[in-house]
């Protein structure tokens with residue numbers, strides 16, 4: 447079938463005929479994934495939450511600190527996007543053990559593999575995602591941050607509601623082999639510690655150096671600068687933008703903050719999150 451090619455274009459839409467196509471496409475993808483034995487699962491994450499960082503960390507863990515793969519192979523080949531793998535053969539050709547990346551929601555995937563789910567304070571996600579919209583030519587230009595924030599809270603952005611995504615995957619925690627990691631933890635804890643990998647001190651130092659924000663910002667295989675300008679307009683900014691915790695404070699007005707907090711409480715009030723974000 448060819449309709450699954452529509453997947454990226456329609457995910458996160460508001461409804462209408464495209465939703466049916468999307469449902470078929472996601473169902474097909476989920477079936478394909480279930481039928482394929484995986485050794486290592488996706489670094490799953492809502493958008494703008496640390497996906498690229500986790501791809502880099504896992505690449506370095508797989509290579510035991512050898513930076514050559516991360517410096518010579520683009521990250522979309524090292525940890526391919528599930529959304530862009532169009533046949534079971536292509537999935538099998540990714541080798542084993544394999545790393546895969548996706549932003550897909552839990553309800554369509556629930557894959558039989560180990561999953562690392564990276565989440566981030568949604569206020570920082572909204573800010574990062576807003577800036578990403580200026581770069582990404584395949585996404586609509588947000589008229590203002592305020593307008594974008596409204597869409598973010600309504601879940602009418604690409605890949606849909608942040609709240610649903612996080613709750614959906616949290617709901618899988620007793621059924622799947624999932625490790626929840628937050629972007630904020632990545633800033634504080636050594637990757638080798640939370641992933642439980644005993645690494646020699648030299649290897650760990652190499653990994654931490656290579657995966658630092660500044661090293662990744664300058665690595666063309668990780669910073670998306672190789673993506674053609676028709677897809678990402680590099681004159682509008684960098685994908686590796688700031689890489690800090692709490693940048694929302696320089697974007698949110700007191701009114702936006704109050705609205706966000708109310709909405710967060712309504713959606714996430716009863717949720718047992720792996721970490722409490724500074725709200």
Ligand code: A3P
Pocket residue numbers: 491492493494495496497498499570573574575577657658659660662685686687688689690693
């Ligand atoms: P900012 O826009 O806040 O700078 P994703 O890869 O899920 O799309 O997330 C992108 C965000 O992760 C961007 O956030 C980017 O700068 C940040 N990021 C990527 N690698 C990082 C690193 N090594 N250290 C800190 N932040 C990183």
